[in-house]
Amino acid sequence: MSTAPEPLDHADEQAHRTRRQAEVVSALAALLPAHALLWRREETVPYECDGLTAYRQAPLVVALPETEAQVAAVLKACHALDVPVVARGAGTGLSGGALPHKLGVTMSLAKFNRIVKLDPLARTAVVQCGVRNLAISEAAAPHGLYYAPDPSSQIACTIGGNVAENAGGVHCLKYGLTLHNVMQVRGYTIEGEAVTFGSEALDAPGLDLLCVVIGSEGMLAVITEVTVKLLPRPRLARCVMASFDDIRKAGDAVAAIIAAGIIPAGLEMMDKPMTAAVEDYVHAGYDLEAAAILLCEADGTPEEVDEEIGRMRELLSRSGATRLEVSRDEAQRLKFWSGRKNAFPASGRISPDYMCMDSTIPRKRLADILLAIQQMEVKYRLRCCNVFHAGDGNLHPLILFDANSADELQRAELFGADILETSVALGGTVTGEHGVGIEKLSSMCVQFSPEERSQMLRLKAAFDATGLLNPGKVIPTLQRCAEYGKMHVRKGLLPFPELERF
């Protein structure tokens, strides 16, 4: 990374920062209207963090371009001045991907909020990067279409942020991630050159660069426009809610459904502490005695849904469900989901702070990881509620703690790292949909070898030779991993080692 060398002394550092700020402000003032350039401390406070509020950093400057020409000009100027650029959408990300760089420009793309074109016959929408996820489905609804990926923050999060993170949601087992639902993105390189990845067709010539750009957390290019696929809205959706007195039985029920050849539209699990927390919040009538609750959804034509719900009921009963309820109508279906969708705010009510993890494991390891987390609760003396996208093995353990106690914060961080490393050892990954950002940098040392990390750094350099786009995120340096001091867990060609603690 080639940002200007930083003096060591604090006073020197301050002076350096002030000088840099004046330089950047003067360069950008020539390119942007006055209201689109913020640098006074009181103006930049709202940009100091994203959804991961534990990490904060004042940006050097905030730029709010209103046109693509301004985006290109700001990038060119930053490139010329050797200033890092951090692109930012709605700031709802949970891994600190949009955390400012202390000597960098935070580029807010909030003003790019227009749906450029919606073509119902082609089933595509061309939208600017700052359009909210849910706004796309709302605009498509009159045509009987919708945009499938539905992260929990879909009311607020933007499509540009979804592209940066390769966002998922509760329906991605059946309908895929952002990657599977985006055809083309347009944006700018750090040099300020216009670039298009993907096409209006189902493939594009050359390497499939869309695959690496989606999920690259703003480190390869700044995306300004996205062409998404729209799907026909299923005529009907119904949900089965099943209770289990044993977590292992619930895990086996998930496997049984998949083994029977059913791909549910949604397949979610909550453990007992989580169920108690959400019931207290939404009063949906959840079974408070259950060790685990499964929500299992079927969608399609009425005939198809009836057939699938019947098969799912039978499989759930056979797997030992102690209580089964099928949604009678749309209102009840939404009620079943209300608790799952409100897992985060519900956790916020029972604890001053919570830390949300996001690892993925092979489905068959669900019970193993849950039991391991129970042991970690004892070890770290902290409580943890668990919600899972059980269908695809994506876990969201919510570690409850009080950030006012430095000791609790530290224990929570160790607890989180332990969950991630255990997930990798079980054959999984440290992040399923929230991204690495700043939060999981150290855990990347465990998941990838030094050679793999070097390869990813060279990949970044192929797009951004100067390393100015969102530097310091996603891929840890070799030095950081050496300091972290934990071993890389082998995977791929060698059988992964079983951890002794199981």
Next chain:
Amino acid sequence: MSDAALNRLIDRVQSARAAHAPLAIRGGGTKDFYGETPRGEPLAMGELRGITSYEPTELVVTARAGTPLADLEAALAEQSQCLAFEPPRFAAGGTVGGMVAAGLAGPSRAAVGGARDYLLGATMLNGHCEVLSFGGQVMKNVAGYDVSRMLAGSLGILGPILEVSLKVLPIQPARATLRFEWAQAKALSQLNSWAGQPLPIQASAWWSDMLVLRLAGAAAAVESAQRVLGGELIAAATADGFWTGLRDQKDEFFATAAKAVHAGATLWRFAVAQTAPPLQADGDQLIEWGGGQRWLVSTAPAAAMRALAQAAGGHATAFRGAKTGGVFTALSPVLQRIHRHLKGAFDPEHLFNPGRLYPDL
């Protein structure tokens, strides 16, 4: 993976590297015709074979690159599962690695996605002779750049694929094939309008004023869609033969095309917007993917084909036949630069499949 086979492969690559002798990565050799002409000494992948792990309830299979595709598909079929994107098998002997490196997909592509959409992870060798794993065996994974998916369709220019993990899906319980006698414009507009409705249309093919549709899904869904769509129901055995022939490019259109190619014509593959109007060109056309993939046999110059594709929102590939004018559509200058840098990032000495995708890569 048998370490002996892997070690022999690495030794082979190391000596080629020391001798600055480029390698042409080769699985079953069933797609030698595809892409620019292979250059370099063959690097045989056939020894690295076998299914490493397969758990039907995880919907994931992991196989070494040299595993015959037929073996993989047979193992999946035993569990009533499949590769949903129906990779074409141009001849017997194709491998899993070749399938991923070519990145091609069959009739179901528009409905279910392509090879890259089912690629969950890959282990590869880069130009530094390092064994690298990206992605994994789980459905959702956003740790680092998704390098494994980029290998789909890379034609080996970033390095040989050693092992891949693929998402598999249950075979749909019910199928039905319907036939309509419609001209091209009517077929295209109807296909696009149907695709906007919740119907279980899994594949389509239009040729010679005939539209054929395959429905697949739950029995109830297929039955109700048949009532909505109408058309003539084709007997299952005939229909299965037709779709397999189409998938493997053995049916009548491709057989006729092969003869024309032999006589000097080119078989062009157009990937265009599904709603693009009929391509105004002479020559026989076959349309798949709800309008998104169009095959055209032509003797017209490459530049004319590319202009036609661009106007239709896509690109054209000289799939079989003459390669003058380039096999693949040229990239924009910015993308060319990124491609050059990526090649340098993975294979700085241009050891692997030089020139197979584009002459300078």
